[in-house]
Amino acid sequence: MITPSGIRDWPPENAWRKRYIENILVKLFQSWGYEEVITGTLEFDNVISKGLSENEKSQLYRFFGREGEILTLRPDMTTPIARFTATHLKNKTFPLRFFYTGNVFRYEKIQAGRYREFFQAGVELIGAESSLADAEIIILASRALEKVGVKDFRIGIGDIQLLNLVLELCELEYYGKEQLRKAIAEKDYVSVKALINKLKNESQSSYIQLLEKLSNIYGPDDFIKEFSRFETCLVIKNRLTVLKNIITLLETADLKDRIIIDLGITRDFQYYTGIVFEIYSPYIGFPICGGGRYDNLLNNFGFKCPATGFAMGIERVLLVLEKSGKLPKLEYKKCLVVGGDFKKIFQRAEELRSRGFFVEVELEEKDEKELKEYAKSKGINYIEVVN
C-alpha cells in the first residue's frame, strides 16, 4: 500500500464532478444569505472532544504536537465553526448564517463507500431558536439535494427532546435507560424491541406505551395522531406543538410527502439538543445528509447561543448520482493547437481560450497519425494547425 487506508485520490473525472457539485451548493447557500467560513484542519483535542461521546472520541485522528499538546484532525465542521463563532465572532449581529465545504477525518472501519478522509458541504445557522430556523435548515438541505440532481429522497425527522422526555417519563432505571438509548442510537432494532419488552414489565409508568413508539417510523399525520393522546402531559404537548409547527412549515415548502418522523434518529454527534434530521436515498444504505439543533455546543466555548445546521456527504451525493444515472457530464470543447511557430500557436491558443475553449498546445512534435491518436485518447474534438 502506498496510501494510508481509507485515504483516497480523486482522478480528474471525479474531481471535476466534486467541484461541479460544490459550486452548485455554494451558489445555493449564498443565495439563501449564507457566507463561507473556513477553519483549520488541526484542532486541539480538548476543543473537538467537547460534545462527543466516548465512541465518537475513539474515532478521532489524534497525535502529539511538538509542544506536547494533543492535536486532532477535525471529524466534522460544526464544532470548529462553533468554536470560531464563540471565540471570535460573538460581537456580530445574529443570526449568523455560515456555510462550508471541507474535508473531515474519522478513523472508521473501512467498508464500501466509507473513507477515513471525506468531504462535506453544509451550513450552520447560529443565534436563532425559532422553529422557522429548524425548518429553514431542513428546507435548504432539500433544495441542495434537488439542485445537485438527487430527486428521490426521504427526510427522517427526530427530536432529541421528545426522545429524552419519553425516556424520563417512563421512569426507567439508569442502566436500562442507557442501554435503550444506545440501542436506539445504533439503530439496533432487535435489541430495542427486546429491551422495551423487558422494561415494560419493570416499569409502573402510565407512559410506558410511549416507549413502543420509539422504534416506529411514521408519516407526519400518523405521528401526530399516535402521540396526540399523550397531550394530557404538558411537556409532551409542548414538544408536539414544536414538531407540528415544523411539519406545517415544511409542507409550505412542498416537502410533506418526503417526511417521515423517526424518534430513533439521534445522529452521530452527541451535541444535538432538539430537532434532528437525516436524509435518505433508496440508492445507498446511509444518510446523504444530516443535522439538527445544537443549543449547548457554543456554551462549551463560553458563549450561550442556540444553533442548528446540516452537513451533506459529497462522496455520498456522488454515489447516489452515479447509481441513479444522474452523474453530471463534462461538456468541454477541447482543442489542440499545433504548428512550427510558437508565437502563432500561442496567440491562436489564447484567442480560443478567451472564446471558452479548453486549449492545449503541442509540446513535442508529432506526425499526423500520432496527433490524431493523441486527440482521440484525450477527448480533443478539434486540432488546429497554425503556420
Next chain:
Amino acid sequence: MITPSGIRDWPPENAWRKRYIENILVKLFQSWGYEEVITGTLEFDNVISKGLSENEKSQLYRFFGREGEILTLRPDMTTPIARFTATHLKNKTFPLRFFYTGNVFRYEKIQAGRYREFFQAGVELIGAESSLADAEIIILASRALEKVGVKDFRIGIGDIQLLNLVLELCELEYYGKEQLRKAIAEKDYVSVKALINKLKNESQSSYIQLLEKLSNIYGPDDFIKEFSRFETCLVIKNRLTVLKNIITLLETADLKDRIIIDLGITRDFQYYTGIVFEIYSPYIGFPICGGGRYDNLLNNFGFKCPATGFAMGIERVLLVLEKSGKLPKLEYKKCLVVGGDFKKIFQRAEELRSRGFFVEVELEEKDEKELKEYAKSKGINYIEVVN
C-alpha cells in the same frame, strides 16, 4: 490559545476572497487544458520524504497511525500528485496536465504572513521534457497572477543544472562545495561572497570566474552576454542554449521585461532538476509563486517520467492584493424578506433568489427600528415586507 499555533480561521470576507481567487485560477487552468486532481491530506512518511532534504523533513507534521505506520500531513502537492500519477495513471496518454487547489502543512517558525497550514493552487505538467513545457508553466503562472489582479511582479529564473555544472567545473573540494550550495540555497549572500573569495584562492580551475556570477542577478540579455564567453565549454553551451530558448519563448508571451536570471534560486524542495523559477512582488518579502522541473521525482515511485509545475500561495496572493489596494470587492444584492405569513415570505424569497439576490428571511420577529439596524449591520440593501 484555543487553536494550534500557525493554524488559522477564515472569517466570511476572507473566505469569500479566497474562493473568488481560486475560481479565477480554476477557470484559467482549465482553459489551458489542465484537469483537477485531489489527493489525500495524509500520506505515508516514506512517500513524502522522497525528494526532501533533511531540513525539509524536519518541517513535516508526523505521527503514528494505529497500525504503527508513520503518517504525515502533506507539505506540498507535487509529491502526492507524482505518487498518484506514477502508481495509478501511468497508462494514460502523456503529457498529463493537472491542477489542484489545496491546503498543505509545514511546521515553520511562526512569523508575519506565515502559517503552518496554508493554501496553494498550482499545476503539474507531467510527461513533457521540452523547453516549451518549461515555458508553458512560467507563462501560465504569470497569466494566473495577472488574472487575479497581481500586476507588478518579477519572474526570477534559475537552473539547477547550470548551477551544478558551475560547482563541478570549479573542482571545489566536497566540503567547500556543499557549504557554498547551502549558503546559496539559504540566500545568505554574505557567506556566499566570503566562501567564493576563499575558494577562488584554493581552486586552479579556469572556470573559477563563473563562481562569482552565482550571487548576481541579471537581466536576460546581460546574463547571456556574461555567460557566453564560457561557451567554449560544451556542457555550459548546451545549458545556455536551453535558457536562451526559454527566454525567447517567454519574450513571445510579452514576459521579457519581467524576467531576471538568478542562478541562486534553488527552491524549497530538493526534487528540482532543471529550470526553476520564483515570482516576486514588491509588496511582500517572499515569493508568491514558484516551481520548476523535477525529472526524477516520479522515478521514486517506479515510473521514469519528466515533469514540471508550479505552486502559488493563496495567502500570499491575497496579501499582495491587499497591500496594493486590489482586493476583490463583494458586490452582492442582499435582501431581507419579512412578514407574518411563512408561505408568502418563502415564495417571495425563492423568487428573489432565482433572480440572483442573496435573500435572508426573518426568523424571529423584529420591529421596524430593529429591522433597519439589522439590515444595516449585515450590509442588506433592501428589506421587503410581504403580507
